[in-house]
Amino acid sequence: MLYMHDLWVNWFEGEENGYNICRFHEWRKEDGIELIDQIPLVLVDDELFDFIENDLQDLPLSLLQDIHRRTYMKKNQERITVEYAAVVTNGKDVIVFDTLGYTLPVKKSRLIPRQERLVFEMVEGKKPESFKIESSSLKEHHILSLEPGRMSGLTRRERQLKQLLMMALDQLKHSDHPEEVRYWLTEWDPAQYPSIKQMTNEDAWAHLYEGTINGWGVHHEDLCEKLIKGQPFFETIWQGEHSDVSTHHLNSQN
Known part of the structure; x- marks a missing residue:
């Protein structure tokens, strides 16, 4: 061996x-x-x-x-x-x-x-x-365990925040206030507002999920920050990714 x-x-x-x-x-x-x-x-x-x-x-x-x-x-x-x-x-x-x-x-x-x-x-x-x-x-991949292609090209911080957003969306799907879904879809895509009013909560959530599942950008980050506001567990994860983190280099070992 x-x-x-x-x-x-x-x-x-x-x-x-x-x-x-x-x-x-x-x-x-x-x-x-x-x-x-x-x-x-x-x-x-x-x-x-x-x-x-x-x-x-x-x-x-x-x-x-x-x-x-x-x-x-x-x-x-x-x-x-x-x-x-x-x-x-x-x-x-x-x-x-x-x-x-x-x-x-x-x-x-x-x-x-x-x-x-x-x-x-x-x-x-x-x-x-x-x-x-x-x-x-x-x-099986699912909202809390995304396919590798959905995370491809993202940094460690972006992957962590994307997982946080997916956790928040999963919680939103099972919320006691389903009308919130249409509100958040409007936040994500205001141009769709006229058609969003006609959507069922299930359709609105599906549109929100499909809209956010690919890539990562400022728009994703903005939605994530707003979605988790007032939820201590989620906010702790958010703050951890926004603290001053730097790469650990073992130069002599590289």
């Missing part, structure tokens, strides 16, 4: 979509960067790589057995054994996972560029190991 040493990781927990596991250039100062002392490296096929990167289901039992207690973290000069963790690659991309003792990839991270290049060098010319995905349910 191949092993990597002294690996910097930036864990994203409970993420089922690869676009939320941020690349190194989007790491922030306040992210909790950790150091892994030793971790196995596994070359897998494209199917399993995509399954690990873009889902949150049980990993193949044979993979878990292979990597069991082979990872060590360093915390306060102490070497801690990790139950199930590994670096996986399909030869084109890389991801690290830690199951936190469960059987699914609860925490995931990207690598810094230098260590990513090392992964590709280590697996060059080798064949992927074969692991059978035991059973999995077909993943």
